[in-house]
Amino acid sequence: MAITGGPDIDRMAQACAAKCERAGLTARIEATSGHPVVYAEGGPDDAETTLMLYGHYDAFPAADQDGWRTSPFEPVVEGDRIYGRGAGDNKGQFLAHLNAVQWWQRHNGGLPIKVKMILEGEEEFGSRHLPEFIERNRDELAADLCCYSDGPQLGGDRPALLFGVRGALVMEVHAEGPAQPLHSGNFGGVVANPLLELSRFLGRLVEANGDLTAPGIDAGVPRITTEERALVRDLPLDLADFRARTGGDPLPAAFGEEYYERLLYKPYFNVSGIxxxxxxxxxxxxxxxxxxxKVDMRLVGDQDPDQVLASIEKFIDDQGFRGLSVRKMFSQPPSRTPVDHPYADVVARAVEHGFGTAPVRVPSLAGTTPDYVFTKLLGIPSIMVPFAPADQNHHAPNESMRISLFKKGTAASARLIELLAEGGAGRTAPPAS
Amino acid sequence: MAITGGPDIDRMAQACAAKCERAGLTARIEATSGHPVVYAEGGPDDAETTLMLYGHYDAFPAADQDGWRTSPFEPVVEGDRIYGRGAGDNKGQFLAHLNAVQWWQRHNGGLPIKVKMILEGEEEFGSRHLPEFIERNRDELAADLCCYSDGPQLGGDRPALLFGVRGALVMEVHAEGPAQPLHSGNFGGVVANPLLELSRFLGRLVEANGDLTAPGIDAGVPRITTEERALVRDLPLDLADFRARTGGDPLPAAFGEEYYERLLYKPYFNVSGIxxxxxxxxxxxxxxxxxxxKVDMRLVGDQDPDQVLASIEKFIDDQGFRGLSVRKMFSQPPSRTPVDHPYADVVARAVEHGFGTAPVRVPSLAGTTPDYVFTKLLGIPSIMVPFAPADQNHHAPNESMRISLFKKGTAASARLIELLAEGGAGRTAPPAS
Structure with a gap:
């Protein structure tokens, strides 16, 4: 069962806590100002290494989606796939980690390291109350590495390590015009038109390639390193798939830019509705x-959402757009962990063990997760390892998880625990499927 | 009865033709590709002067308007007012001219000049088929002066002569984006956003004061003459009324511009919806x-709608806005008659006779009428003389005409016929009310 809000939230949190307990962890459900957080931990108190795991038990709404072949909230297995809302995003991914913990419990009598698991219920709505939980339990949440699984693998189900995410700044820009609708003949030229003022703001803020003109808005945008540039140039781009999905060619090529440099290293100002x-x-x-x-910005590097918002408001003031005001809905800072972090090789070895192939290293997810609560609020390096297939259809009808990837992810997670226990040098491998 | 479309159109045209016949004119109803035109004429064939009159029997739709105190299509008299859709716009105005013709018929046994009357049924929808009627009957429609009444008088029911109108270019700008909605995290920066491309086009075309940046778009915009500048500086502007209607101060003042120079001498690019x-x-x-x-432009002077459209399309091409296309809905060229035209004094004397006060001379209406069919298609000077009160509420609920203004307009029109018969020097005046 997946959750889209309402009283079922509590049942879902209880189911998650029960699963954590079955995996040998001690779990509790902690209320927040929004949906509750399930927190669980286990392993020896004197362990030298602590691994933080993360997942979310909420799912993208399916109520208004046409095109489902099966009931979104009844899991259906067909061949190597399990269909259902939340199968890939995110239950089929965090359950792999919990099963790895459970494997250690059953086969080795316990965990060799400390494991902490945070399962939140608001990821699809901006994780707005997760920071509240983090701040309240800061001391309890110390860890050496955060590793979690969300989003799809690369095309061809190639495993990847992702070292960060773009942040988000979600807002509405309101334009107020005349007190009543005015005849454009009688008043055209002597009053400001709110649609034009809004267009003038948007149209003068955003350049054709997506660059933003507001002074100060790019503060914190990282300069790409030589190593990162080499990494993103090697990232696979399936042009046929891109054209099939979008109906056109990639925009960055028209400006002589690299696809992934634009997607992963630049902020983006999306207008989702007018x-x-x-x-x-x-x-x-x-x-x-x-x-x-309606605007949702994607932020990168060390961009601060409130500073970005302030630079937008100053741009409006300085340019004199009339009647405009910005209402922030919510934000999530971007997050980065260095691609050459010492734990990167450890995670890569675990993933190669589970999936039988070395993961591609990707400097950042283009989308957003609450990664910053680990890197910026708790100071923990964070590496994402997607287990879901590239065609999982998350947020769309007929979402699915591949069962074989679920098993490989479980093996990778179990192996990661072992490698961390051994200080990075694995001794005995749990079984790869 | 006012008309908003459908089979009642024919009944309305028949009622207009019957009224023309009662006024002593010979009337016919002529079909067009749209609503029919009622054409009527009378007076001696050997008259030295021919006066063209014009009006429209269609009315602004009332079906979806809340706030009517009375039934829009049942005329109700209260004191000096008659309420109803079309009372001021336009039946209560062209009927004054027809009653003046009828007065000449009854009191003097006939008209002293040739009078031609065109009543169309599509003014509220851009007079799209009026040019078809004009071109087909070009020889029959020769005249020395066109004089008609539409729109409101100035504040305080001050009569005015208007020597032209702004034109209109009505269009839709369509922006095509990706083949399906795309997640802004995964694709933000690598595809063009149609709302942003549309905003960039609008926002970079239109300056804060309404000036337009597309090269060539201002071809035909007139340079204001010293005499005209003096005229528009003297035009009354009721600031309290402006603020009450709009909720703010006039925009031109913020840029050191004259209110009426902006309103009457500049094109305006209105965005009515996005x-x-x-x-x-x-x-x-x-x-x-x-x-x-949705865009409706107001054009001035000798701006040519198709040339304006071409300059907009070239601007889109040159600037490289992606996926944009412009669909013209219809257009009406602007129109001007010189404010010092010899007939101006004749019309002014007639209006002063009817209303007891000299009319203000206004170089142009801010709005649009099919004035160009007279000035540009037929080569006839054209002067508008509004008879409706400033607060007629045309296009709004509780539209009304003042009965006293209707009578004064009738007297002015009758006097104009006399003055034209006398070569501009009136001998015996018809009665002013």
Whole structure:
């Protein structure tokens, strides 16, 4: 069962806590101002190494999605796939880690390291209350490495290590115009049009390649290193798949830019919706009273969401766009762990053990997770290892997880625990499937 | 009865033709590709002067308007007002001219000049088929002066002569984006966002004061003459009324511009609506597949709508906005008659006779009428004389005409016929009310 909100949230949290207990961990459900966090830990108190695991038990809403072949909340197995909302995003991934813990419990009588698991219920809505849990339990949450699985593997089910995420700044830009709709003949030129002021703001903030013109907005955007540039140039890009999905060619090529440098190293200002005035059949020659744009920015490196917001508001003031105001909905800072962090090789060896192939190292996820709570709030290096297939259809109808990848992920996670226990040099390997 | 489309159109045209016949004119109803035109004429064939009159029997739709105190299509008299859709726009105005013709018929046994009357049924929808009627009957429509009444008088019911109109270019700007909605995290930066491309086009075309940046778009915009500048500086502007209607101060003042120079001598690019993406509650972090803006431009002087459209399309090409296309809905060229045209004094004297006060001379209406069919297609000077009160509420609920203004307009029109018959020097005046 996956959860999209309401009273089932508590049942889902209880199911997660019960699974943690079955894996040999001590679990509790802790309330927040939003959905509760399930926290569990286990392993020797005198362990030299502590591994932080993370997952989310909430799922993307399926209620208004057409196109499901099966009931989204009834798991259905077909061949190597299990279909259902949340199969890949994220239950089929964090369960692999919990099964690895359970394997250690059953086969070796216990964990060789300390393991801590955070399962939150608001990832699909910006993890807004996770920081509240983190701050309240800061001392309890110390760890040496955070490793978790979310998002899809690369094309061809190639495993990858991801060393960070882009952040998010979600806001609405409101434009207020005349007190009532005004005839464009009688008033066209003597009042400010809120749709035009909004367009002028958006159109003058964003360049054709996505660069942003507001002074200070790029503070914290990282300069790509030579090593990182080599990494992103080697990342696979399936052009046929890109064209099939988007109907066109990649935009960065038109500006002589590298695809992954733009996607992973630059902020992006997405306008997801604009509304204002009359847009039905025919024409109403009126100057509208208001307009609104929904914006979700992606942030990178050390960009601070509040500083970005301030630079946008200053840009509006300096340029004199009339009647505009920005309402921040929520934000998540970006996050990065160095690609040459000492733990990177350890995680890579564990993944190669589980999947039979060396993982590709990717400097960042293009999307957003609450990675910053580990790197920035707790100071823990964090490496993501996606277990879900590239075609998992997360957030879309007919989401699925491949059972073979689930088993390989379990083996990789079990091996990671062993390697961490041995200080990075694995002695006996748990079975790879 | 006012008309908003459908089979009642024919009944309305028949009622207009019958009224023309009662006024002593010979009337016919002529079909067009749209609504029919009522054409009527009368007076001696050997008259030295021919006056063209114009009006429209269609009315602004009232079906979806809340706030009517009375039934929009049942005329209700209260004191000096008659309420109803079309009372001021335009039946209560062209009927004054027809009653003046009828007065000449009854009191003097006939008209002293040739009078031609065109009543069309599509003014509220851009007069799209009026040019078809004009071109087909070009020889029959020769005249020395066109004079008609539409729109409101100035504040305080001050009569005015208007020597032209702004034109209109109505279009939709469509932006095509990716083939399906794409996650802004995974694709933000590597595909073009149609809402951003649309905003970039609009925001870079239009300056804060309304000036337009597309090269060539201002071809035909007139340079204001010293005499015209003096005229527009003297035009009354009721700031309290402006603030009450708009909720703010006039925009031109913020740029050191004259209110009426901006309103009457500059084109205006109005965006009446934008739609695209998701704008409901919450947030969908998607790059949308398409976007659309509804635009109605106001044109001035000798701007040619098709040339303006071409300059916009060239601007899109030159600037490289992606996926944009412009669909023209319809257009009406702007129109001007010189404010010092010899007939201006004749019309002014007639209006002063009818209203008891000299009219203000206004170089142009800010809005649009099909004035160009007279000035540009037929080569006739054209002067508008609004008879409706400043607060007629045309296009809004509770539209009304003042009965006293209707009578004064009738007297002014009757006097104009006399003055034209006398070569501009009135001998015996018809009664002013």
């Amino acid at each position: 509304t204002g005035g009359y847009t039905g059949t025919g024409m109403k020659t009126l100057i509208p009273t208001s307009a609104m744009a | 739609t695209g993406g998701y704008t409901g509650t919450g947030m969908k972090t998607l790059i949308p597949t398409s976007a659309m803006a």
